[in-house]
Amino acid sequence: MSNDWRAMWAELGIDLEKHDQFLAALPELYEKTFINQFNRPQAMQYFDFVISEVHGLRVKELVDHKLKGGKVVASFCVFVPEELILAVDAVSIGLCAGAQFPVATGEKVLPRSICPLIKASIGFKLDSICPYFQVADFVIGETTCDGKKKAWEILNDFIPTYVMELPQRKEKEDYDLWEAEVNRLMQKLETETGKAVDFESLSQAVAKVNNRRKVLRRLYDLRKADPVPISGKDALLITQLAFFDDPERFSAKVSELCDELEERVKEGMGVVPQGTPRILITGSPMPIPNWKIHDIIERCGGVVVCEETCTGTRYFEQLTEEGQTISEQLKQIAMRAMKINCACFTPNNERINDILRLVEEYKIDGVIYYNLQFCHPYSIEYYKIERALQAAEIPVLKIESDYSEEDLPILQNRIQAFLEMVGQ
Amino acid sequence: MSNDWRAMWAELGIDLEKHDQFLAALPELYEKTFINQFNRPQAMQYFDFVISEVHGLRVKELVDHKLKGGKVVASFCVFVPEELILAVDAVSIGLCAGAQFPVATGEKVLPRSICPLIKASIGFKLDSICPYFQVADFVIGETTCDGKKKAWEILNDFIPTYVMELPQRKEKEDYDLWEAEVNRLMQKLETETGKAVDFESLSQAVAKVNNRRKVLRRLYDLRKADPVPISGKDALLITQLAFFDDPERFSAKVSELCDELEERVKEGMGVVPQGTPRILITGSPMPIPNWKIHDIIERCGGVVVCEETCTGTRYFEQLTEEGQTISEQLKQIAMRAMKINCACFTPNNERINDILRLVEEYKIDGVIYYNLQFCHPYSIEYYKIERALQAAEIPVLKIESDYSEEDLPILQNRIQAFLEMVGQ
Numbered sequence A, B: 001m002s003n004d005w006r007a008m009w010a011e012l013g014i015d016l017e018k019h020d021q022f023l024a025a026l027p028e029l030y031e032k033t034f035i036n037q038f039n040r041p042q043a044m045q046y047f048d049f050v051i052s053e054v055h056g057l058r059v060k061e062l063v064d065h066k067l068k069g070g071k072v073v074a075s076f077c078v079f080v081p082e083e084l085i086l087a088v089d090a091v092s093i094g095l096c097a098g099a100q101f102p103v104a105t106g107e108k109v110l111p112r113s114i115c116p117l118i119k120a121s122i123g124f125k126l127d128s129i130c131p132y133f134q135v136a137d138f139v140i141g142e143t144t145c146d147g148k149k150k151a152w153e154i155l156n157d158f159i160p161t162y163v164m165e166l167p168q169r170k171e172k173e174d175y176d177l178w179e180a181e182v183n184r185l186m187q188k189l190e191t192e193t194g195k196a197v198d199f200e201s202l203s204q205a206v207a208k209v210n211n212r213r214k215v216l217r218r219l220y221d222l223r224k225a226d227p228v229p230i231s232g233k234d235a236l237l238i239t240q241l242a243f244f245d246d247p248e249r250f251s252a253k254v255s256e257l258c259d260e261l262e263e264r265v266k267e268g269m270g271v272v273p274q275g276t277p278r279i280l281i282t283g284s285p286m287p288i289p290n291w292k293i294h295d296i297i298e299r300c301g302g303v304v305v306c307e308e309t310c311t312g313t314r315y316f317e318q319l320t321e322e323g324q325t326i327s328e329q330l331k332q333i334a335m336r337a338m339k340i341n342c343a344c345f346t347p348n349n350e351r352i353n354d355i356l357r358l359v360e361e362y363k364i365d366g367v368i369y370y371n372l373q374f375c376h377p378y379s380i381e382y383y384k385i386e387r388a389l390q391a392a393e394i395p396v397l398k399i400e401s402d403y404s405e406e407d408l409p410i411l412q413n414r415i416q417a418f419l420e421m422v423g424q
Helices: A003-011 A016-024 A026-035 A044-052 A057-067 A082-087 A103-109 A116-127 A131-135 A146-155 A172-193 A199-222 A232-242 A247-267 A292-299 A326-338 A350-361 A376-391 A408-423 B003-011 B016-024 B026-035 B044-052 B057-067 B082-087 B103-109 B116-127 B131-135 B146-155 B172-193 B199-222 B232-242 B247-267 B292-299 B326-338 B350-361 B376-391 B408-423
Strands: A072-075 A091-094 A138-142 A161-164 A278-283 A303-308 A366-372 A396-401 B072-075 B091-094 B138-142 B161-164 B278-283 B303-308 B366-372 B396-401
Touching: A003 A016, A003 A057, A016 A026, A026 A044, A026 A232, A044 A232, A044 A247, A057 A072, A057 A091, A057 A131, A072 A131, A082 A091, A082 A172, A082 A199, A103 A116, A116 A146, A138 A146, A146 A161, A146 B376, A161 A172, A172 A326, A172 B172, A199 A232, A199 A247, A199 A326, A232 A247, A232 A292, A232 A303, A278 A292, A278 A350, A292 A303, A292 A366, A292 A396, A292 A408, A303 A350, A350 A376, A366 A376, A366 A408, A376 A396, A376 B146, A396 A408, B003 B016, B003 B057, B016 B026, B026 B044, B026 B232, B044 B232, B044 B247, B057 B072, B057 B091, B057 B131, B072 B131, B082 B091, B082 B172, B082 B199, B103 B116, B116 B146, B138 B146, B146 B161, B161 B172, B172 B326, B199 B232, B199 B247, B199 B326, B232 B247, B232 B292, B232 B303, B278 B292, B278 B350, B292 B303, B292 B366, B292 B396, B292 B408, B303 B350, B350 B376, B366 B376, B366 B408, B376 B396, B396 B408
Parallel strands: A072 A091, A072 A138, A138 A161, A278 A303, A278 A366, A366 A396, B072 B091, B072 B138, B138 B161, B278 B303, B278 B366, B366 B396
Antiparallel strands: none
């Protein structure tokens, strides 16, 4: 990343010294994790570039957008309807939440026994080292788990934080509540931006976001091939960047990558030999730069071919259906989210079906259930998933981890043993 | 407790051997905690008796109730509207959830990093050592926290578990959702019991439950006196037993106790000298036999005069208003619950006001913020409460604990130091 950005960062109120410390370790980590992979697709170069400029060029674009009177709205969750943000010409960005560096700061205002994602996000804001937090006009939080729900109250002391209430069941009253929440968000966005949402702007926004979902679907479909034409790490990186990059440019670049991968599939070319144990990851999300589990799996002789997570299929599998009026469009936007099978719902048996379906479609040899430490909903839901997988005779390994490197040796041992068992 | 109950326990499917092991330690714990307190009110004898028969006589009453065709409905939470249960002539009971003994069993199906209350309750059912679980026709759970919400899905594999969705904010849509949930529960109870709720039965049930709330209010009002006429331990025990005992008998007995305490207050007689540091406990609930924190405080020279918990003021402060029609009654029942300031709501600033008000009313010298280990909502909410108390110059100590005895020495040290600071 060029040094030219220091003036911009200073203007955004970034703590330059701390930010330097934070960024210092990333290039090496990225290089070690991504650069020397076997037979890496050419088109990954764009995503390497995006990551190298994730605190630079992309932030500059947002600053420029604001100079032109636009707004920047930050969020953390696949339930937040990005379509509405785009419909008022605002930029929607995901927030930094995947690094160990700011966790200690997060722990100054949060209990230690909260998931690292929440501690990291609050820490990023308190440390003033996340340019996205600095550039954002406000944050949209949601009530998907106790940790986030209550952390927004604290975050709101540092940046305006608007909260959407996601219901906890999927009954008629819940759909009504969520539709009302989608409507309330539209009003909020209209007030904040001074722009009215109309049928046309919403149609375009829906098309844009659906298109990104479709290219990600295409990418994931290509991962069903054996040998698989792209590593799990690279695919994860792409899904992670979907939260940050401009949606149209991103979709075009993922399409280019898919063209390349399609050629590979035709030729039977992969990044690992046929017969490499094919792993499905399911559980908690993995925000940038949390590449830990994928990296271990792929260094230990396995390959991740699908993620049933919010940085995986839950992010893009459901499309927003078209509507003939604004109110129908809003209903469809609300409906789409309610089809996501997050562990925050009770019951959430549809997730079992999703996992069994993905196991089939992606020819999975073993499932790694990834749980962010102290993430109660996914952790407790493991009980049901484990039983369903055992009944279907699919090997499963539960891993609970944080963002630190302390558990790397033990994770490596456990994953190695699991892959050996699966590969037999 | 008499041995006569063994046949009844066997019939209820109790694991007699394990149950013996579980009960073995309780008489000594109870005696050590309660019996030799200074100047204990005479009327506590009734509650000593209730506790001594909590797995015996009271269970026999429930068995008899079922023999006459009645139902027994178990629940865990102050949001479950007991009025509706009584209105269909069912018995409402709280469930065992305060002991360390079944935690290890709970951890066989739940992650370790879940609060001990949830692990204990599931463990009680799996171990077959809680006669209330055994006698209950079904359980009513709620979505007040991630841990409970997801644990009900597991519990339902072992006993039918009906779940009420408590919303997470207090806006119009939330009131509507909760009112719909109250209506849905009424239908469920009508189906289960074959009895229709009518205006009269509901009026009587509301009066019965309100009356219990009023006597508990009276008891707590008497704790405002200095010197305080009853120990915190005894008051906690009474609130805990409110979840188990017959409501009318319980109310009568608490009234008798209050008569005695009133005399004491007139005479200026207390259980501790005037000037003893007066402590407010706030935070997570303390189900039987979790008397740990009160016991330490009162052994270290303080006295607990109020609990802002679900085994304290949140259980009884709000009364159900009268309604002129069934639908108005149901609305009022729903409204009452929504006035409880539980950390499951966001925002929950009213709880700050509650605590500051209680500090004033009960002439509090120091606040102990009690957090069950891994209880995220209360743990995170501490941030705001601490700041509010600091601004009001009220000393506050946060304690996170489970049901084990492992942390007793450290808790004792911390509480001792806090009381010395507060007493200066």
